[in-house]
Each structure stands twice: as structure tokens, then as C-alpha cells.
Amino acid sequence: MSTTAHTSGHEHRDVTGGWLRPAVFGAMDGLVSNFALIAGVAGGGVKPSVVVLAGLAGLASGAFSMGVGEYVSVASQADLARAEIEVERRELDRHPQAELAELTDRLVALGVEREVAAEAARQISRDPRQALRVHARDELGVEPGRLPSPLLAGVSSFLAFSVGAVLPVIPYLLGASALWPAALVAAAGLFGAGALVAQVTARPWWFSGLRQLAFGAAAAAVTYLVGSLIGVAAL
Template identity: 40%
Template sequence: MPARHRERHRTQRIGWLRAAVLGANDGIVSTASLVLGVAAAHATHGSILVAGVAGLVAGAMSMATGEYVSVHSQADTEQAELKLERKELETDDQGEHKELTAIYIGRGLDPALAQQVAEQLMAHDALGAHARDELGISATLSARPTLAALASAGSFAVGAVMPLLVVALAPHTSLIPLVSGTSLVFLAFLGGLAAYVGGARVMAGVMRVTFWGALAMGLTAGVGALLGTVA
């Protein structure tokens, strides 16, 4: 018997890739921008490091909270839709058969085959068939609030640690150029890696993330320098 061929598509990893890249990117940009802004205001080395650590904790918690609330709302909506679908299956089984058949006809099956497919899938798992093909809900795509919150907080923290390590190790006189330069390198690597794994153009990913990262750090440093002269 020939070995079963299993195709692997990039779309299978888009969800976790997007969350990881966004979290790490936010961690690098926000933390590097924060420490650069404080450094530009002529703060001490210790104050800059404390501000960076506080930014890491606050940012990670903000990411976790926002992601949890957002994904939990999605999960609540999914559960409400499934509850409604379950009730419809109990009260109007024939109507749900017709609805699923119409979906498959719309996807290109001839009516007789569409009806046969609908009957067999509903006999196997009626709610699962309607959840997947009518509502777009599947086991692999269903909302997981706690997992999403932990992933967002973790990826943000990993990204934020990178500029913080540079702050901890760099001499105070060279802190601004070293944090700026290494953070842009981190961002370029992250953007290139995400583009490569996702099958997009690597240079486009690198240029996009480094441009916006440099803009964020430059603006924050400018604000810090301005406030430093006023204070």
C-alpha cells in the first residue's frame, strides 16, 4: 500500500505566525521606543532600565488582557451560534438539510450529489457539518481565549527582552545608538523570518517592519529629547 501523501500548506500556520510576529514586533518596538525616549530625556542608566522593565510588564499584560477579551468575545459568539444551530436542527431537520445542500450546490456540486453529501455528513455529525460549512467554525479555528492571551503576552515579552538586554549591557554613552541599531536588526530578522515562513517576499517584509520600527523609535526619542529640555 503506498504511503499516504499529506500536503502541508502555509495557511495552516498563518494564525500562530501572525500572533507571534505581532507580539514580538510590538515588544521590540514599544520597549525600544520607550527606553530611547527616556534616554533622550537625559535619564540615568538605572532609570532607563526600570522604565524598560515596567514597559515590558505593562505591555505583556496589556497584550494578554486585550487578546483574552477579544478572543473570549469571539468564543461567546461561536457558542451562541452553535446553540442556535443546535436548536434549528432539533426543530427543522429537513430545512437544515436543504440549507446544507444549497451551500454545496453553491460551491459547485450538482444538486443530486450535493444532497447526498449533505445527508451523509449530517448523519455522521449534523452540528459539526453546519458549524464548519455554514458558520465557518472548526476545531482548528475555534477561539481559545486563555491560549491566545498567554501566546500574546509571551511573544511580547520575548520581543521586549531583546532591547532590554542591550540596555543592561551597553555603556550609558552609547545606549541610544546601540539600542536603535540592534532593535532594527531584531526587527529586520523578525520581518524576514515571518515573510519566509509565510511564503512572501523576504525583502518586502524586512523593509516594512524596519521602516515603521525606525519611525516609532525616532518619534519617541524626539519627544523625549524635547521634554528633557523643558523639564
């Protein structure tokens, strides 16, 4: 993960790369949704081969859905950001004095003395690219030229979902005929994924792991109950 260094010696992780959120969400979704699917099918009393088929089908459909959905979502967001950046660019070209006054007022609102703010705004505005960068970051919350990559987000989501979704299927692929081995693997994966996420957040690792495990267990329990109530005899 890339970092931004400061002269004071500390660094910040890159929070604008566009891969962490889809990767984390994809892995969690793959684990929870596919294990819940397997639990529901297994609860219906079907053969293990049917559970494997359901699990692999859920993996394939979910991974493509997540990847494509994430790509389109990030691409649409980036297109909107570029359009708004272009609006800001035109405003800087057509109304430079008004934009200069606007930047001065924002600096004053941050606590800078007006004379100093006016001079700082004037110096920033001498470079059109720097002026656009400052205005876009302040008004839109985006950095021109550093928008999240739709391809990176889509691929991250696809791969992460696939990894998460395949975990509960592995015991069946290795010959298991009952749900409990898949449940153990899924539980370990859910706890581990939650604990891993805690490494890039302020949450304790055990809290994040247990929280994710509880959510996944609840989803699987509900679908298993539904599968048990319906059963293959009702189909």
C-alpha cells in the same frame, strides 16, 4: 507547528491553532513599543538608569496588558462562536428538513448537480455531529471543538512581548550609556522578526524584514524627537 496531510502528498500548516498571530503581534509590539519608549526617554537626556527603569516598566506593563487583552479577546470570540454553534444545533434539531434543503442548495451553488447534492446532504445529515460540523464551518467559518485557546493565545502574547521588549534594554543592562547600542540590537531584532514571519507567509524575507525595520525606526525616531524637544528641564 501541526500540519494536515493529504493523500496527494502535500501538507497544510495549522492556521487555526490560535498562537501564531498573538505571538507574532506580541513580539513585534514589544520590540517597537519598548524601543520607542526607551528612545523617547533617552532623548530627554536622562541618566541610563532611568532608561533602564522605563524599559523594564514598559516590558512588565506591556506584557501583562498584551497577555490579558489577548486572553479576553480570544475567550470572548470563542464564547460568541459557541453560542452561534448552539443556535445552529437547535436549528438542526427543530427544523431538520429546512437545514437539509439549505445544505443541498449550498452544494448546488458550489457546482454539484442537484440530485447528487441532495443525496450528499442527506448522507451528511444522518450523523448529527457531522451535520453540525459542516453547517458551522460553512455558515460561521468555525470548527466545533477546534476553537482557538484563550490561554494559549494569552501566554503566547505575554511571552512574545516580553522577548521583544527586553531586547533593546539588554545593552543598558550590560552597561551601555548611549542609545545607539540599543538601536542596533532593536534594528537587528526588528529585521530578524520580520524575516522570520516571512517563513510562514508568501512575502520575501528581505521585504518583510525591511518593512518591519522601517516601521520600528519611524516610531523610535518620532518618540526620540518628542523626548528631545521636551527634555527633562521642562518637567
